[in-house]
Amino acid sequence: MNSAAELSSPTRDTQTLRRRLIGLIAVGEVGVLAAMALLVGFFWLMEPAFLSERNVRAILNVVSFVGIIAIGQTILLVAGEFDLSVGSVAGLSAVVAAKLMTAAALPVTVGILGGIGVGALIGLLNGLIVVRLGIPAFIQTLGMLFIGQGLIQVVTGGYPVYPLPDAINDIGATDLAFGLGWSFAFFIAAAILADFVLRRTVLGRNMYATGGNQEVAHLVGINTNAYKIGAFILVGALSAVAGMFVMADLGSGGTSIGSGWELTVIAGVVVGGVSLFGGAGTVAGGVVGILMLKVVQSGLVVIGVNSNWQQIAVGVIMVMAVGLDIVRRRYFIAGA
Amino acid sequence: MNSAAELSSPTRDTQTLRRRLIGLIAVGEVGVLAAMALLVGFFWLMEPAFLSERNVRAILNVVSFVGIIAIGQTILLVAGEFDLSVGSVAGLSAVVAAKLMTAAALPVTVGILGGIGVGALIGLLNGLIVVRLGIPAFIQTLGMLFIGQGLIQVVTGGYPVYPLPDAINDIGATDLAFGLGWSFAFFIAAAILADFVLRRTVLGRNMYATGGNQEVAHLVGINTNAYKIGAFILVGALSAVAGMFVMADLGSGGTSIGSGWELTVIAGVVVGGVSLFGGAGTVAGGVVGILMLKVVQSGLVVIGVNSNWQQIAVGVIMVMAVGLDIVRRRYFIAGA
Amino acid sequence: GSASIARAADVNLLWVQPMKDHPVHRLMQAGFLNKCKELGYTCEVVGDPSATNWDIPATLPLAEAAMARTKFDAVGVYGPDPAIYSYISKLAKEDMPIVTWHVLPPEGTVKGLKAATGEDIPGAGANAAIAIGEKLGGKGTVALTQGASNDTENTMSDSFRKTIAAKYPGIKVLDTQMEGFEPSAAEAKAVAILQGNPDVTAAFGTTGNSIQTWSGASRKAGRDVVIIGMDYIRQNLDLVKSGAAYGIVAQPLYEESAKVAELLGDLAQGKTVPYSNPLPAKVITAGDLGPYYKMLDGAGQ
Amino acid sequence: MALPGPPASGPGSLRGNILSSTTPAPLFSANAIAKNFGGVQALRGVDFDVSAGEIHALLGQNGAGKSTLVKILNGVHPAGSYTGAVQLDGRTVSFASPADARANGVGYVPQEIEVLEQLSVAENVFAGRTGLGDGMLVHQRKLERRAGEIFSDLGININPRAYVASLTSAQRHLVMIARAIVLKPRVLMLDEPTASLSGTEVEALFGVLRRLKLQGVAMVYITHRLPEVLAICDRATVLRDGKVAVRIAREDFTPETFIFSMSGQRMERLFPEHAAPIGTHKALEVRGLTVAGHSGAVHGAKDINLTVAAGEIVGLAGLLGSGRSEILHGIYGRARANGEIRVADRMVHIKSPGDARAAGIALLTEDRKRDGLLFNLPVGANITIGNLSPLARHGLLRGGLERSSIVAAMRALNVKASSPKAAVTHLSGGNQQKLLFARVLMRAPKVLLLDEPTKGVDAATRHEIYRLIVELAEKGVALLIVASELEELIGLCDRYLVVADGRIVDEFARGEGGEDRVLRSITAAQAQSHARATQGDP
Numbered sequence A, B: 001m002n003s004a005a006e007l008s009s010p011t012r013d014t015q016t017l018r019r020r021l022i023g024l025i026a027v028g029e030v031g032v033l034a035a036m037a038l039l040v041g042f043f044w045l046m047e048p049a050f051l052s053e054r055n056v057r058a059i060l061n062v063v064s065f066v067g068i069i070a071i072g073q074t075i076l077l078v079a080g081e082f083d084l085s086v087g088s089v090a091g092l093s094a095v096v097a098a099k100l101m102t103a104a105a106l107p108v109t110v111g112i113l114g115g116i117g118v119g120a121l122i123g124l125l126n127g128l129i130v131v132r133l134g135i136p137a138f139i140q141t142l143g144m145l146f147i148g149q150g151l152i153q154v155v156t157g158g159y160p161v162y163p164l165p166d167a168i169n170d171i172g173a174t175d176l177a178f179g180l181g182w183s184f185a186f187f188i189a190a191a192i193l194a195d196f197v198l199r200r201t202v203l204g205r206n207m208y209a210t211g212g213n214q215e216v217a218h219l220v221g222i223n224t225n226a227y228k229i230g231a232f233i234l235v236g237a238l239s240a241v242a243g244m245f246v247m248a249d250l251g252s253g254g255t256s257i258g259s260g261w262e263l264t265v266i267a268g269v270v271v272g273g274v275s276l277f278g279g280a281g282t283v284a285g286g287v288v289g290i291l292m293l294k295v296v297q298s299g300l301v302v303i304g305v306n307s308n309w310q311q312i313a314v315g316v317i318m319v320m321a322v323g324l325d326i327v328r329r330r331y332f333i334a335g336a
Numbered sequence C: 001g002s003a004s005i006a007r008a009a010d011v012n013l014l015w016v017q018p019m020k021d022h023p024v025h026r027l028m029q030a031g032f033l034n035k036c037k038e039l040g041y042t043c044e045v046v047g048d049p050s051a052t053n054w055d056i057p058a059t060l061p062l063a064e065a066a067m068a069r070t071k072f073d074a075v076g077v078y079g080p081d082p083a084i085y086s087y088i089s090k091l092a093k094e095d096m097p098i099v100t101w102h103v104l105p106p107e108g109t110v111k112g113l114k115a116a117t118g119e120d121i122p123g124a125g126a127n128a129a130i131a132i133g134e135k136l137g138g139k140g141t142v143a144l145t146q147g148a149s150n151d152t153e154n155t156m157s158d159s160f161r162k163t164i165a166a167k168y169p170g171i172k173v174l175d176t177q178m179e180g181f182e183p184s185a186a187e188a189k190a191v192a193i194l195q196g197n198p199d200v201t202a203a204f205g206t207t208g209n210s211i212q213t214w215s216g217a218s219r220k221a222g223r224d225v226v227i228i229g230m231d232y233i234r235q236n237l238d239l240v241k242s243g244a245a246y247g248i249v250a251q252p253l254y255e256e257s258a259k260v261a262e263l264l265g266d267l268a269q270g271k272t273v274p275y276s277n278p279l280p281a282k283v284i285t286a287g288d289l290g291p292y293y294k295m296l297d298g299a300g301q
Numbered sequence D: 001m002a003l004p005g006p007p008a009s010g011p012g013s014l015r016g017n018i019l020s021s022t023t024p025a026p027l028f029s030a031n032a033i034a035k036n037f038g039g040v041q042a043l044r045g046v047d048f049d050v051s052a053g054e055i056h057a058l059l060g061q062n063g064a065g066k067s068t069l070v071k072i073l074n075g076v077h078p079a080g081s082y083t084g085a086v087q088l089d090g091r092t093v094s095f096a097s098p099a100d101a102r103a104n105g106v107g108y109v110p111q112e113i114e115v116l117e118q119l120s121v122a123e124n125v126f127a128g129r130t131g132l133g134d135g136m137l138v139h140q141r142k143l144e145r146r147a148g149e150i151f152s153d154l155g156i157n158i159n160p161r162a163y164v165a166s167l168t169s170a171q172r173h174l175v176m177i178a179r180a181i182v183l184k185p186r187v188l189m190l191d192e193p194t195a196s197l198s199g200t201e202v203e204a205l206f207g208v209l210r211r212l213k214l215q216g217v218a219m220v221y222i223t224h225r226l227p228e229v230l231a232i233c234d235r236a237t238v239l240r241d242g243k244v245a246v247r248i249a250r251e252d253f254t255p256e257t258f259i260f261s262m263s264g265q266r267m268e269r270l271f272p273e274h275a276a277p278i279g280t281h282k283a284l285e286v287r288g289l290t291v292a293g294h295s296g297a298v299h300g301a302k303d304i305n306l307t308v309a310a311g312e313i314v315g316l317a318g319l320l321g322s323g324r325s326e327i328l329h330g331i332y333g334r335a336r337a338n339g340e341i342r343v344a345d346r347m348v349h350i351k352s353p354g355d356a357r358a359a360g361i362a363l364l365t366e367d368r369k370r371d372g373l374l375f376n377l378p379v380g381a382n383i384t385i386g387n388l389s390p391l392a393r394h395g396l397l398r399g400g401l402e403r404s405s406i407v408a409a410m411r412a413l414n415v416k417a418s419s420p421k422a423a424v425t426h427l428s429g430g431n432q433q434k435l436l437f438a439r440v441l442m443r444a445p446k447v448l449l450l451d452e453p454t455k456g457v458d459a460a461t462r463h464e465i466y467r468l469i470v471e472l473a474e475k476g477v478a479l480l481i482v483a484s485e486l487e488e489l490i491g492l493c494d495r496y497l498v499v500a501d502g503r504i505v506d507e508f509a510r511g512e513g514g515e516d517r518v519l520r521s522i523t524a525a526q527a528q529s530h531a532r533a534t535q536g537d538p
């Protein structure tokens, strides 16, 4: 407070500049963007190959898989719930789609629709049980994580579905531009659309209200149940899409697609400023957050950190990125 | 509502009986206990060997490891936070203790104290960072999960620490009574103590207040920060203890001790009625919850369910147990 | 690319392995790195740092990151999942010599793959079956556990099952159960199997932990069980020596990994190597432990 | 008459404008409504109706069932959870949720503060509105402009872009009122909308309500401030124990009839005599206290000097957002503050509420939902929390002792709850307030800071609370009270200070002052601070 008062004497120009700067810093995604920029700069200085085409492409490709799920997870978190079953839904949808295309010998499009259908159905189930029966999302979606893993084994008998029809392998191998494929294109399109919907539409506003305080949202006439169920379905469907892109990329309906993603995805979006407690965060933030995690993992390898220390560094950097964001809020927004 | 009104005409005696019964059903732990009783009965009918001395002993033994952590996690959840790093802290403390006893050739007691020290220190660190810097517990403790896993590799170079001094193996092999060893004794003693503290002491009451509404607790003069940090330290130390008991049981400081426990422990205590959002639940409930999960896992194997379906069954039963509890609350407590 | 031919002193090799921190994988990495040191190569290991999650998509960008930085002369890619084949072919297209290990995919099935080494997996399963069959005298019930469902373990248990069925019709093999990778939970599961099946007299586990899992379980359940599991780590040798377990499938983990270094080094220096390099995997029992202890002592473990 | 009448220049002077009540056909009505909360019969067959262009007061003691009735009429308690029928325009309606009620033009301002803290004021005002004729897109600017217009109608200055998290509780209440008004409802139900507003804001609200009345909106108005009923309502229905006790036509309105019909008792005087002499030693002395505004948006308080003698009752008057609460928070260690604080002539360093309590200071907060109640603990534990050390031996709670002290505290403050184990959510608003009062009294504080102590408390209990306050003063407790109803400060305090823009600008002794003089000193102070600001002299 005091320092702000002392600073407030200079001329008008610097004042407006200052206000603009603070306005910029106050934008939600700036914290994690700044952290990422710092890291990219650091890695690049240490080893210019970090920004080589090959590496950037690899990072963008892998981020598109979890990133697609992160979009849904962000929206669900904004609506005040979360989903731990995303990884197992991704895996299940992939193997179901793969089985439909191979064992059932159905056309590839039917297989894909079947996979998405499985994801959306599981999302619907999660949503209904959480919203209508009042089972906490943690339990319901953790239960679904187990159920999904079990179903993967049941569907496949434990063996990866391989080989897949060429049409699927082609989807994985298509190079649209700059070595990036369909998964990246889908990811970007979905992210932009979802960000817009959350920011600028009534739907988005109601989503924030639902997650911010369900009681109030209900009171002002929002059908909070429908919003939550909708968000669960979206997460399920997007997980399915991500799972199938991984399958196309690898050319195999592996039984371990998606394993361990549940915490990665949530960690990424929370690093990107999405609140675990609902009602706050943006898709842009969530996506940047998960990108940052992947950048860190890749960068540590590029600069040659001993592999035992890499995970330690990931943990530390993750916490520090969120810390930076908190500092930003404390000093630039509150104090402004 | 209506049915309650209709039923309220009979004589005094049946009324009091009814009220007593409802009072019993209203006790928090009854929901999960009932679910567990049902399951035990079912498994026993299907395969009497489920209740054989040895199987019961094995379940109790294995539940004592995660159960020790569940005690701490329950208290931390009551105080409004949670810890995802428990498994990696358990593993790290175990290998540190093992290294101290072997590579550093220190006395066993020093090794054990060192292990507990590591756990408590990590807990302190988690607590300080969450409470003082305001980093969400999810991020801080997930970061710590990674850091701990990395440190396990650094400390051990990836190889299990083996062999261990005889004194440690003896701790693991001691049969105190009925084939149960030190870990079970510690678990039971700690559970009873912790349950008592939460229920009957000023400390416990203040813990509930802290988790219920931190602002209110602060305003009535409770040092909420101290309570939270204390709970984090407790979880860390108990995780260390659990890790070292596993090590003693296996006779080896394995690098995968504790892996995957983070979700198991939280799932167990939440099934036992402890709230993820703070301020509600009991140690008895949390402990019974995790016991129930272990009973299910063991029972499904004993009755010979196909392994692909086991995980599905675990998921379904977990959700149903919580559902049962919700039904109980809705009809017997609200309607009483 | 590897169009240029390297000299031994500046051979750069990369090792790509998901689930990098699994103890058995760590053992393989040691075999590889030690051999590299011996041969004077520069070698690096990358992979998703997990001990429990098999995540290929998370591993590939790490390999790419390493390759963006360093020009490797040849790359070893861990093979027990067809999901990694497309990546092998992709690297091969860039003229990178690729070797895989632990599985022996028939030549031509993985486009561009230069060589493979590893134990004969069906053979290992069959050997274990014979060892148990003989020990049981052709009668009894065997429990079968895997760490998880993956190609290597699936193949091994299938061959175990087939061999028993063919050679020992008097022996029953229970349905496969998954023990997972966390030791205390695995042991609890094994006890449950013993309780649910009072007739079990032997157990075979296809994962590195299973000797510990089953010997712990048989002690807790108070049952005599003929136990065979994988991997000659010191604790497993001790358990066999003490009689707590019967035998070990001596998966040549260390050897196959060292072999990878040799093969990759040769390829990097423009030599040709045979495509298939199978290694024996016999079952060792209390009488055969000596050389293995020596090997561990030599490796400083 | 001890009850203050409406102020001469206040809304009462407009009484003549009210259309004479030749009861037109009711627009919205409830017939034989009964509602049971697991054994507690909250409503037992209530008939109630309101006509277009009518403001119908709904009165009753705490726990009488007022909120329950309007929650039923608004769909918060959905159709099926009660018996009886609700009719709109003569057609039977059954609202399954507030969304249904809104769709039918029924607006509602709840009793407790229900806002979306993470969203801006404008977003809160328009929360739940699907579009503004622009399809699904949100036009932030437009929303902000419309919200700004409504606030200027309400005569208040709230920045539509501010985050609700930074608003004071009175401002939050106004946001809720605006949220109901933008709906352009045909029926508007207001559950104690003025409980935390002071005179000026109440008048502005009345201006808006009168306009709505002329537009034919039917309004249900719940309040415990009886002068407001005289000022603005056309008809009154009094509930007692879940039944209609009496319906009163405007002609028969007097505070005495209200009180008698609510409680069945006559009240001699509202404010008790404060007879005992005020002590001479300064129980609380504050010098040069500056309080940082929380989260940047609230101004805070500057250079506060005040003393409260033992046994003295001092009030803080001011408009909304003037910084009265902040002063209390500064003293109590809740907000960051600089300055000297002495308790009983001893310098104390207060960094946290814990320090304040150790120094013998207690605080009753303003927003009971956010800062007061612990919803995870039952009624009894809510009373004893923070006061446990005397009820424990070596940290061990002594169950019997705790129970008996809870029962005693509940009885002393007449807290109406089924048992000490009841959930606090099940208590009516006024009873929740009394519960919190019981909590702060438990520690026998030397200095008691009360922020809106009678918020939502019915007239009879208010009288009890006043008596209690005076009793405390007579026992030597020093009291510093923030109250938005000036009558309360005038009737209760030995002295009261006027706060404007975070500064103390005037002081009145008992019996002095009055609405006009206070307003005048506030306006003068604001003009002065405005002048200071434009001169650029800090």
Ligand SMILES: Nc1ncnc2c1ncn2[C@@H]1O[C@H](COP(=O)(O)OP(=O)(O)OP(=O)(O)O)[C@@H](O)[C@H]1O
Residues within 6 Å of the ligand: D037, D038, D040, D041, D042, D060, D061, D062, D063, D064, D065, D066, D067, D068, D069, D111, D425, D426, D427, D428, D429, D430, D431, D456, D458
């Ligand atoms: N959700 C609930 N569960 C149980 N009892 C309830 C619930 N809500 C209200 N009650 C009970 O119903 C009765 C009427 O409560 P209500 O809130 O309608 O009173 P009120 O007239 O609005 O009082 P106040 O003036 O204090 O706001 C009270 O006895 C209260 O305890």
Ligand SMILES: Nc1ncnc2c1ncn2[C@@H]1O[C@H](COP(=O)(O)OP(=O)(O)OP(=O)(O)O)[C@@H](O)[C@H]1O
Residues within 6 Å of the ligand: D167, D168, D169, D170, D171, D196, D294, D298, D299, D300, D318, D319, D320, D321, D322, D323, D324, D325, D326, D327, D329, D334, D335, D366, D367, D482, D484
């Ligand atoms: N540290 C804090 N944390 C949360 N809320 C706070 C904090 N400090 C103050 N507040 C809120 O800010 C408000 C205090 O503002 P202020 O003192 O300006 O209001 P006031 O003069 O009492 O007027 P009003 O009638 O609007 O309450 C209170 O309502 C309180 O809830």
Ligand SMILES: [Mg+2]
Residues within 6 Å of the ligand: D066, D067, D068, D111, D191, D428, D429, D430
């Ligand atoms: Mg009310």
Ligand SMILES: [Mg+2]
Residues within 6 Å of the ligand: D168, D169, D324, D325, D326, D366, D451, D482
């Ligand atoms: Mg206030």
